[in-house]
Amino acid sequence: MYGSIEELACCVIATNPELYDQKLPDPTPLQPPEADEIYTVADIYSLLPKPLISLNTFNSLLTLLKSSHCHATPTLITWSSPLSHLPTCSSYNSDSGLILYDCLSLKIKTSTRYGLLHKGDNTWQINIVPCECVHCTSPFPKIKNYRGPTSYKSVGNYHSIFDSLRLAEVLMGEYQFKEALWQHQVVEYLCLKGLEGGGGEVGEEDLRNYAGNARHGQAACLTELKQHSIARDLWISGAKKYPDNSFLIKESHRINSYAPSPPSPHPHPYTSTPLIPSLAYLCPSVLSPPLCSSIITSTESHVKKEGWTTSRHYQVPTRDVPVHSIPSVLSIFNAEVIPVLSKLISQNFSEKSVTIHDAFVVKYQVNSTGTSNRGLPLHYDQSQYSFTVSLNDDYTGGGTYIEVLKKAVDPGVGEALVFKGGELEHGGEDIGEGVRYVLVVFAYGEDGVGWGVEGVKEVGVEEEGKEGGGEEAGEGSGGGGGFSFGFDNF
Numbered sequence: 001m002y003g004s005i006e007e008l009a010c011c012v013i014a015t016n017p018e019l020y021d022q023k024l025p026d027p028t029p030l031q032p033p034e035a036d037e038i039y040t041v042a043d044i045y046s047l048l049p050k051p052l053i054s055l056n057t058f059n060s061l062l063t064l065l066k067s068s069h070c071h072a073t074p075t076l077i078t079w080s081s082p083l084s085h086l087p088t089c090s091s092y093n094s095d096s097g098l099i100l101y102d103c104l105s106l107k108i109k110t111s112t113r114y115g116l117l118h119k120g121d122n123t124w125q126i127n128i129v130p131c132e133c134v135h136c137t138s139p140f141p142k143i144k145n146y147r148g149p150t151s152y153k154s155v156g157n158y159h160s161i162f163d164s165l166r167l168a169e170v171l172m173g174e175y176q177f178k179e180a181l182w183q184h185q186v187v188e189y190l191c192l193k194g195l196e197g198g199g200g201e202v203g204e205e206d207l208r209n210y211a212g213n214a215r216h217g218q219a220a221c222l223t224e225l226k227q228h229s230i231a232r233d234l235w236i237s238g239a240k241k242y243p244d245n246s247f248l249i250k251e252s253h254r255i256n257s258y259a260p261s262p263p264s265p266h267p268h269p270y271t272s273t274p275l276i277p278s279l280a281y282l283c284p285s286v287l288s289p290p291l292c293s294s295i296i297t298s299t300e301s302h303v304k305k306e307g308w309t310t311s312r313h314y315q316v317p318t319r320d321v322p323v324h325s326i327p328s329v330l331s332i333f334n335a336e337v338i339p340v341l342s343k344l345i346s347q348n349f350s351e352k353s354v355t356i357h358d359a360f361v362v363k364y365q366v367n368s369t370g371t372s373n374r375g376l377p378l379h380y381d382q383s384q385y386s387f388t389v390s391l392n393d394d395y396t397g398g399g400t401y402i403e404v405l406k407k408a409v410d411p412g413v414g415e416a417l418v419f420k421g422g423e424l425e426h427g428g429e430d431i432g433e434g435v436r437y438v439l440v441v442f443a444y445g446e447d448g449v450g451w452g453v454e455g456v457k458e459v460g461v462e463e464e465g466k467e468g469g470g471e472e473a474g475e476g477s478g479g480g481g482g483f484s485f486g487f488d489n490f
């Protein structure tokens, strides 16, 4: 029995020092348990979300709680991030603080959760409430459904699959990509098992759809974890396996649109100027001014019909159009830009080959309120190599702002900046007047140190690669690669 939340927390801290380890565990491969019905507190604990709050934040929350008393008698407790980090947590709609999970009660009495609610007037009050967020409701009461064939009783169970998918999305929203990857693998696995059993109560079509979404989720997580060649394989093989899944079709279309880097060196000599040696270079004449104008014209006529996309890059949303969605721009890009970019990367960064992850045309503009879309906040691209190719110059301000230089770099029309997008903090400098168009490219090389990762296996594929669905490794996977961003969000 703990008299106060402080005593309780002290006990938790004393007994679970690893709660402060912000490192995520390696993704757990799906392995059937030895026997049915066996799961320990450690098993449950390993599935709980890891704390994202710092000790300081936690202590200051405890200070706020000084006068409150916890009437519960939990034995093992962990806590999640502040609720504002849980976009799909439905049970609390205020941006209130903290949920404490009582693992033993979860096993015994699923109705008891300890919620900490902000009352809105700088006072805090503990209420014991049944939390219905997916962290609480999804895996734990149904944990047996998540543990492989021997304990998998109801493979077509709608709630376990659907809740698992939601949980995976929440984990992604919390930037817990390794755990989200694992959850997506669980979902695909459950769906495949359900399909083996004829679809169950969910039905084959929905199961295939969820499985495809889960495959997309795995690739998206791997992309965030900079495991890009594996992500690429999962997208390509996923589109073959789930040909009706729109996410997978879109991604494999993106991947297949961009030409591979040319095998022989680009014919004309190429000189670039180091801006920050080994990190950023200025590159003259990547594209001729007439081709830049042609890209702008084709882009504008495309967006008249199709509109701009604003949600492809969720971390810093640009208003852009992917190059692979405009055939005339794609052919200029493949014929003119890729050979030059490949050459630049091999010259400046000693890469043997380059793979394009994504390319898009961005438009910055001062809107009628004079505020939005003038630039892009500081960020890292999570690409290995990024390019910004200027397409016009009739604006004031603008350029690619490089934080370490404390200045914006704005090459002339058809010129480019190539830089290590995942290492150099940068942004789009606000424009003053006019409109700025820029072609942005995310790419990765063959030998990116620390970019290739082993040990992630495709769900449902046997060791020897034998599988009913005729799964193949995606073509064109060129070893380790790296970066992220340009995939569609759920």
Ligand SMILES: O=C(O)CCC(=O)C(=O)O
Pocket: 318, 362, 376, 381, 388, 399, 400, 401, 426, 427, 428, 429, 438, 440
């Ligand atoms: O506007 C620029 O020059 C930077 C664009 C950028 O960083 C991006 O789209 O990721």
Ligand SMILES: [Fe+2]
Pocket: 379, 380, 381, 386, 421, 426, 427
């Ligand atoms: Fe960027």
